[in-house]
Amino acid sequence: MKKINWGKHVVVVILVGFWLVMFVMNKNFRLGDNLASILREAATAGIAALGMTLIIIMGDFDLSIGSMVALLGIIMAGVMNTVGLIPSLIVVCVAGMVCGLVNGVIIAYFKVPAFITTLGTYYSFRAIAYILNNANTIMCTNPTFLKIGNGNIGVIPIPFVILLVLGIVLAMVLNRTVYGRNVRALGNSEKACRISGINTKRVKMLAFLLMGFCAAVSTMIITARQACASPDVAINFHFEAITVVVLGGTKLIGGEGSIFNTIIAAVLYASVSNCLNLYHVDAKWQRICMGLILLVAFSFDFIQRLVVTVRENSQKKTVQKV
Amino acid sequence: MRKMKKALAAVLAVVFALQMVACGSANEPAKEENKDTNAQETQTQETDAAETNDTDKASGESKGVIAYSCYNMSWEYYVTLAKGIRDAAEAAGYEYVEHDQRSDQSIMVQGCTDLINQNIACLVLTPCKPEAAANVYEMAAAKGIPVVLADISTEAQGYLACFKSDNYDGGVIAGQYALEVLADKGGSHKAAMITVDPSNTNISRSNGFKETIEPAGWQVVSELSGKSEPDVAYSCMQDIITANPDVEVVFCSNDPMAISASQAVADAGLVPGKDVYILGYDAQTNVFEPIKNGTVLGTVAQDPYGMGSGAVEVFLKNLDGEMLSYDEEGTKIIYTDQWIIDAANAAEYE
Numbered sequence: 001m002k003k004i005n006w007g008k009h010v011v012v013v014i015l016v017g018f019w020l021v022m023f024v025m026n027k028n029f030r031l032g033d034n035l036a037s038i039l040r041e042a043a044t045a046g047i048a049a050l051g052m053t054l055i056i057i058m059g060d061f062d063l064s065i066g067s068m069v070a071l072l073g074i075i076m077a078g079v080m081n082t083v084g085l086i087p088s089l090i091v092v093c094v095a096g097m098v099c100g101l102v103n104g105v106i107i108a109y110f111k112v113p114a115f116i117t118t119l120g121t122y123y124s125f126r127a128i129a130y131i132l133n134n135a136n137t138i139m140c141t142n143p144t145f146l147k148i149g150n151g152n153i154g155v156i157p158i159p160f161v162i163l164l165v166l167g168i169v170l171a172m173v174l175n176r177t178v179y180g181r182n183v184r185a186l187g188n189s190e191k192a193c194r195i196s197g198i199n200t201k202r203v204k205m206l207a208f209l210l211m212g213f214c215a216a217v218s219t220m221i222i223t224a225r226q227a228c229a230s231p232d233v234a235i236n237f238h239f240e241a242i243t244v245v246v247l248g249g250t251k252l253i254g255g256e257g258s259i260f261n262t263i264i265a266a267v268l269y270a271s272v273s274n275c276l277n278l279y280h281v282d283a284k285w286q287r288i289c290m291g292l293i294l295l296v297a298f299s300f301d302f303i304q305r306l307v308v309t310v311r312e313n314s315q316k317k318t319v320q321k322v
Numbered sequence: 323m324r325k326m327k328k329a330l331a332a333v334l335a336v337v338f339a340l341q342m343v344a345c346g347s348a349n350e351p352a353k354e355e356n357k358d359t360n361a362q363e364t365q366t367q368e369t370d371a372a373e374t375n376d377t378d379k380a381s382g383e384s385k386g387v388i389a390y391s392c393y394n395m396s397w398e399y400y401v402t403l404a405k406g407i408r409d410a411a412e413a414a415g416y417e418y419v420e421h422d423q424r425s426d427q428s429i430m431v432q433g434c435t436d437l438i439n440q441n442i443a444c445l446v447l448t449p450c451k452p453e454a455a456a457n458v459y460e461m462a463a464a465k466g467i468p469v470v471l472a473d474i475s476t477e478a479q480g481y482l483a484c485f486k487s488d489n490y491d492g493g494v495i496a497g498q499y500a501l502e503v504l505a506d507k508g509g510s511h512k513a514a515m516i517t518v519d520p521s522n523t524n525i526s527r528s529n530g531f532k533e534t535i536e537p538a539g540w541q542v543v544s545e546l547s548g549k550s551e552p553d554v555a556y557s558c559m560q561d562i563i564t565a566n567p568d569v570e571v572v573f574c575s576n577d578p579m580a581i582s583a584s585q586a587v588a589d590a591g592l593v594p595g596k597d598v599y600i601l602g603y604d605a606q607t608n609v610f611e612p613i614k615n616g617t618v619l620g621t622v623a624q625d626p627y628g629m630g631s632g633a634v635e636v637f638l639k640n641l642d643g644e645m646l647s648y649d650e651e652g653t654k655i656i657y658t659d660q661w662i663i664d665a666a667n668a669a670e671y672e
Binding site for chain 2: 278
């Protein structure tokens with residue numbers, strides 16, 4: 001039996017603790033519908049966060065996923081009535097990978113930093129979404145499609161099942177494949193990777209391609225839940241995804257991270273947001289709370305790095321004295 | 323192990339602190355509402371009624387919860403609407419809760435889902451994205467919770483009623499007022515409009531205005547889109563004056579654009595309220611000063627408070643099994659009043 005390193009999975013303990021407290025304190029939290037709603041909400045940001053985990057482990061960022069969702073939604077809804085449900089889902093996955101590829105090529109081959117590239121595509125993708133349908137909203141009325149966002153398998157919401165399946169696949173890619181190892185290595189040191197012969201360009205491109213795919217799956221769920229695609233959807237989506245990844249303990253400097261933690265963090269984020277709604281917290285205070293969570297999540301990383309640096313410095317001094 | 327325990331304790335402390343904030347600030351909305359809505363009060367009798375009803379609520383007997391999910395609670399218009407709902411709900415013995423969509427449709431869907439899951443008695447909704455509300459109706463119907471729309475209508479069916487202003491009629495009222503006031507001034511009988519394209523609300527208003535004054539012999543020389551931004555409206559007004567220096571009246575489909583337009587007239591060396599007359603819409607707080615000064619001729623006031631209290635009334639009627647009468651049967655719309663506010667009655671409504 002492998003020994004579980006609880007230090008790396010603090011977020012699990014926090015989630016269990018939070019749920020226990022909420023179960024006791026609020027009768028509405030316990031309702032089956034409410035718990036299902038939390039899982040459903042967790043899946044939306046969670047799926048995008050899966051792809052973002054890979055990107056952050058690699059040491060980069062992707063700020064364009066919200067705009068990707070807007071563009072992909074318009075594309076998918078636009079073709080759904082003409083080509084049918086399944087082909088439109090395939091089209092959106094391909095389109096998502098193309099968007100991810102655009103990011104990947106600019107970052108890997110033109111060597112523009114990821115922050116700048118994805119900031120550019122953050123504006124461009126959404127602009128294209130507005131142009132494509134003249135800023136109008138497209139309704140989606142196919143009942144099978146709507147089930148993707150609103151249906152259940154037994155008691156578990158379908159989006160959450162999709163999250164679990166995708167999570168398992170990506171976890172296997174990250175932990176059991178050479179590619180996954182290369183992603184971590186790239187996050188640790190790009191120079192070392194290049195010297196040891198790893199094709200860093202291909203690793204980066206593939207990571208952004210996977211991110212695009214995850215954005216496409218998120219798009220399906222978001223569009224199904226809202227029964228319409230509009231170009232002004234998901235404006236702060238990248239923020240939610242990055243918050244969830246960091247909340248799960250993945251370090252921003254890269255090199256380390258866990259898909260499992262990201263999934264747990266997604267559920268925690270959705271639970272806190274649900275709790276704020278259950279207590280009818282004023283919108284201004286909700287924003288403050290979510291901002292605080294983001295700060296706390298980011299400061300884990302900072303505090304840990306500070307502790308490591310201080311410890312290293314004190315060890316160096318001891319060695320020098322000797 | 324020790325490091326992990328410290329980290330765990332710190333994080334749990336923050337999360338529990340957040341919950342204390344959550345519980346504490348759940349009471350804040352009540353206090354904030356009363357402060358904000360004194361600015362725009364169109365029916366002062368209800369304020370007195372509200373004060374006495376707060377004490378009834380405190381006695382703890384509640385028939386259920388009426389929830390209001392709003393487009394954006396930082397807009398004065400919706401604060402007044404919310405007050406209308408709150409006063410009517412509390413007068414009927416219901417608890418009132420609020421949800422702010424912050425102009426984000428994902429927040430609208432999730433917030434309404436959470437409210438419906440709590441088995442509220444009624445949901446009053448001002449959707450920021452009407453098309454995305456279809457799911458909300460279905461979920462509410464599955465739980466037997468009636469939905470009443472306020473201010474914004476949608477195409478999808480599934481709601482009990484929709485309270486809104488007849489925007490076309492508002493434009494007609496503005497047009498008739500302009501004809502009345504300016505008939506004997508001997509001016510050029512030329513008009514212009516600054517609207518917001520592609521907003522259906524604003525276009526209806528402009529159409530109502532145009533189709534009232536044109537049959538009376540006036541000429542609409544220009545129709546521009548101010549994109550609901552004061553800066554853009556300013557340059558639109560400049561363009562209108564340059565092309566038509568003898569334009570007599572300009573109808574702006576909302577107040578911020580009207581105020582900006584009057585500024586543009588003044589900056590062009592003309593006198594707003596004498597050489598060029600400006601009409602606005604919405605009766606926002608900061609248009610009362612210009613109306614009293616004469617730089618803005620008047621504005622079309624809507625009745626958000628009436629929309630709010632009407633919504634609760636319709637819910638109660640439906641509960642009693644009464645038949646509802648709509649102004650538009652197909653879309654279940656009930657229109658609320660609109661009227662002109664000008665220098666003569668500005669003091670009454672401020």
